[in-house]
Amino acid sequence: MIKIRKHLQKDIPYRVKWLNNPEVNKFIGDEMGQKTNLKKEKEWFSNYLKAKNKKFFTICDSSKPIGFMGLSHISKSNKNADLFIAIGEDDYRGKGIGKIAIKWLINYGFKKLKLHKINLGVIEDNNHAIKVYRELGFIIEGKMKDEVFYKGKYRDFLSMAIFNSKK
Numbered sequence: 001m002i003k004i005r006k007h008l009q010k011d012i013p014y015r016v017k018w019l020n021n022p023e024v025n026k027f028i029g030d031e032m033g034q035k036t037n038l039k040k041e042k043e044w045f046s047n048y049l050k051a052k053n054k055k056f057f058t059i060c061d062s063s064k065p066i067g068f069m070g071l072s073h074i075s076k077s078n079k080n081a082d083l084f085i086a087i088g089e090d091d092y093r094g095k096g097i098g099k100i101a102i103k104w105l106i107n108y109g110f111k112k113l114k115l116h117k118i119n120l121g122v123i124e125d126n127n128h129a130i131k132v133y134r135e136l137g138f139i140i141e142g143k144m145k146d147e148v149f150y151k152g153k154y155r156d157f158l159s160m161a162i163f164n165s166k167k
C-alpha cells in the first residue's frame with residue numbers, strides 16, 4: 001500500500017542511500033553520478049526547513065520509505081514550480097509506484113498550491129522517466145543540447161512541463 005507523507009528529518013539517512021544509488025544518481029543532480037554524504041544531506045534538510053519555496057514528500061510502502069519527491073522553486077507570482085522524484089529502493093522501480101506518486105504531486109501542485117504550470121528537467125537517456133512523464137501529460141518544451149557531460153559523452157537535457165487546464 002503506497003503512502004505519501006511529509007519529508008522528515010528521519011529520512012536523511014535514506015536520502016544519502018538513495019542519492020548515492022547508481023541507478024538513481026545516473027539520472028539526477030546538477031552533476032550526474034555525483035556522491036553525497038550525511039553532512040551534506042543534514043545541511044540540505046536544515047535549509048529545506050527554512051525554505052518557503054520547497055515542498056518535499058517521502059514515498060512509502062506502508063511504513064517503509066522507498067523514495068522521495070517534491071516541488072522546488074515554487075513561485076507564487078508565476079504560479080509554477082519544478083518537480084523532482086526518485087524511487088530510491090531498487091525493488092520498487094518499474095511497478096507503477098512512480099506514476100501514482102507523480103500523479104499525487106501534480107494534484108497537490110494544481111489543487112493545493114494552485115499552480116498553473118509544473119516544470120521538470122530530464123536527461124535524454126532517461127527513457128523510462130520520459131515515458132512516465134509523457135503518459136501523465138507532460139510535454140517537451142525544449143531541448144538543451146550537450147547540457148550534461150556524463151561517462152565520456154555530452155548528453156541533451158529536456159525541459160518538460162504540464163499545465164493546469166482547469167482554471
Ligand SMILES: CC(C)(COP(=O)(O)OP(=O)(O)OC[C@H]1O[C@@H](n2cnc3c(N)ncnc32)[C@H](O)[C@@H]1OP(=O)(O)O)[C@@H](O)C(=O)NCCC(=O)NCCS
Nearest residue numbers: 024027085086087093094095096097098099122128129132
Ligand atoms: C523515473 C521513476 C520515478 C519512475 O517511477 P517508476 O515507479 O519506476 O515508474 P512506473 O513503474 O510507474 O513506470 C510507469 C511506466 O514505465 C514503464 N516502465 C517500467 N520500467 C521501465 C523501463 N525500465 N524502461 C522503460 N519503461 C519502463 C512501465 O511499463 C510503465 O508503463 P505503463 O504505465 O504504460 O505500464 C523511477 O524509475 C526512478 O526513480 N528512477 C530513478 C531516478 C530518476 O530517474 N528520477 C527522475 C529524474 S528526471
